[in-house]
Amino acid sequence: MLLFPTILTAALAATGMAAAIPSRDDTTANKGTASLLQVRNPSFEFRHGPLALAKAYQKFGAPMPEDLRAAIARFRQNQKRTTGTIATDPEKHDVEYLTPISVGTPSQDLMVDFDTGSSDLWVFSTEMSTSDIKGQTVYDPNNSSTSEKVQGSTWKITYGDGSSSSDDVYLDTVTIGNLTVPNQAVEAAKKVSSEFTDDSHNDGLLGLGFSAINAVEPTPQNTFFDNIKGSLDAPLFTVDLKHGTPGSFNFGYIDPTAYIGNISWTPVDSSQGYWGFTSPGYAVGTGAFRNHSMSGIADTGTTLLLLPKSVVSAYYKEIQGAQYDSDQGGYIFPCSPTPPDFVFGVNNGIVTVPGDMVSYAPADSANQNCFGGIQKDTGIGFSIFGDVALKTSFVHLHSSIVPGHYADCD
Numbered sequence: 001m002l003l004f005p006t007i008l009t010a011a012l013a014a015t016g017m018a019a020a021i022p023s024r025d026d027t028t029a030n031k032g033t034a035s036l037l038q039v040r041n042p043s044f045e046f047r048h049g050p051l052a053l054a055k056a057y058q059k060f061g062a063p064m065p066e067d068l069r070a071a072i073a074r075f076r077q078n079q080k081r082t083t084g085t086i087a088t089d090p091e092k093h094d095v096e097y098l099t100p101i102s103v104g105t106p107s108q109d110l111m112v113d114f115d116t117g118s119s120d121l122w123v124f125s126t127e128m129s130t131s132d133i134k135g136q137t138v139y140d141p142n143n144s145s146t147s148e149k150v151q152g153s154t155w156k157i158t159y160g161d162g163s164s165s166s167d168d169v170y171l172d173t174v175t176i177g178n179l180t181v182p183n184q185a186v187e188a189a190k191k192v193s194s195e196f197t198d199d200s201h202n203d204g205l206l207g208l209g210f211s212a213i214n215a216v217e218p219t220p221q222n223t224f225f226d227n228i229k230g231s232l233d234a235p236l237f238t239v240d241l242k243h244g245t246p247g248s249f250n251f252g253y254i255d256p257t258a259y260i261g262n263i264s265w266t267p268v269d270s271s272q273g274y275w276g277f278t279s280p281g282y283a284v285g286t287g288a289f290r291n292h293s294m295s296g297i298a299d300t301g302t303t304l305l306l307l308p309k310s311v312v313s314a315y316y317k318e319i320q321g322a323q324y325d326s327d328q329g330g331y332i333f334p335c336s337p338t339p340p341d342f343v344f345g346v347n348n349g350i351v352t353v354p355g356d357m358v359s360y361a362p363a364d365s366a367n368q369n370c371f372g373g374i375q376k377d378t379g380i381g382f383s384i385f386g387d388v389a390l391k392t393s394f395v396h397l398h399s400s401i402v403p404g405h406y407a408d409c410d
């Protein structure tokens with residue numbers, strides 16, 4: 001980890017998150033991608049012709065010839081390093097996205113919430129009281145020949161929505177897709193708050209934030225990504241959440257077919273342990289772009305897009321009948337007509353949240369009013385670009401970088 005901050009400090013000035021610049025009238029521009037790039041690794045560069053050619057095809061949105069696609073596949077296959085991909089499925093209303101992992105020997109398969117806004121891998125376990133378990137699959141360390149208790153280590157986490165979980169720590173084999181970390185810290189829950197008990201399909205969280213904010217005491221543990229990144233083709237992962245349909249987390253490679261568009265990027269601040277960045281401003285629908293610096297984090301573990309109060313009220317002012325409903329603790333508005341798009345800047349590019357995704361979910365049984373997917377970040381101290389913002393983008397989170405990717409998704 002010592003190496004990491006050094007590189008990070010050295011590179012922060014030159015890091016970048018890419019920003020596509022889809023023109024607003026481009027009908028395909030309903031999605032953008034964002035890369036939060038940590039470090040330009042001087043020794044890392046694409047020398048591979050087919051990959052460069054593939055980028056040219058995707059840059060101009062041309063379909064890739066089959067032989068080129070095959071060449072890229074072979075390139076990946078015979079790399080001495082590895083890459084991985086795993087599907088992630090949205091729960092109802094995209095409230096969270098669940099992704100399969102395997103823990104232990106023989107493997108125990110769990111569905112967990114990949115969370116770029118935290119840095120602990122914790123799971124429901126046989127150490128919990130059964131009253132705290134409602135349908136979740138639990139990890140049984142005693143049923144794994146490779147589990148090893150980390151004596152004296154404990155953990156306790158309270159999340160932004162007040163939910164919490166805690167207790168002891170094992171090292172065990174963890175596999176995601178074709179990627180395996182043999183001695184990953186697996187934090188076995190003894191206690192969880194009701195929000196997790198009631199979240200019956202969610203067997204735990206896999207943190208993809210920075211290990212600096214791992215909650216294990218006395219010795220913080222590494223995230224899965226920090227443990228695996230040394231064996232990846234490139235120390236990066238990409239997040240491609242989608243609305244109401246499976247998306248993917250890719251490790252170690254950037255799928256040139258996952259997006260189209262051109263590229264630029266913006267600096268990242270990981271000083272709080274998050275994938276932090278500052279958006280230069282926003283626009284409502286086809287209105288003019290308004291410069292308004294918004295510092296926040298890319299957070300797959302938060303459902304909504306939480307922004308400064310002034311931005312949120314400026315947006316809802318454009319919707320006939322929108323109002324702040326203190327009973328529901330958020331803005332609601334008539335479900336139809338579709339509200340205007342919300343556009344936010346990422347460096348010199350933009351991400352467009354289509355209006356139909358701003359209507360997060362029905363706010364009443366008559367389905368007349370919808371609860372907004374964009375709400376205030378009051379009291380948090382930073383904005384949160386949660387799933388509502390990410391599912392319209394193909395987001396790259398890099399810990400070492402070549403010019404990042406941020407463009408329209410296909």
Ligand SMILES: C[C@@H](SC(=N)N)c1ccc(Cl)cc1
Pocket residue numbers: 115116117118159160161299300301302379380384
């Ligand atoms: C960083 C996220 S929690 C997470 N993604 N594990 C967060 C923090 C504070 C608030 Cl108030 C709401 C959400």
Ligand SMILES: C[C@@H](SC(=N)N)c1ccc(Cl)cc1
Pocket residue numbers: 095096113115117118159160161163195196199202205301302
């Ligand atoms: C309370 C649980 S369930 C939920 N809010 N959908 C939870 C899940 C993910 C995170 Cl990052 C924090 C809390």
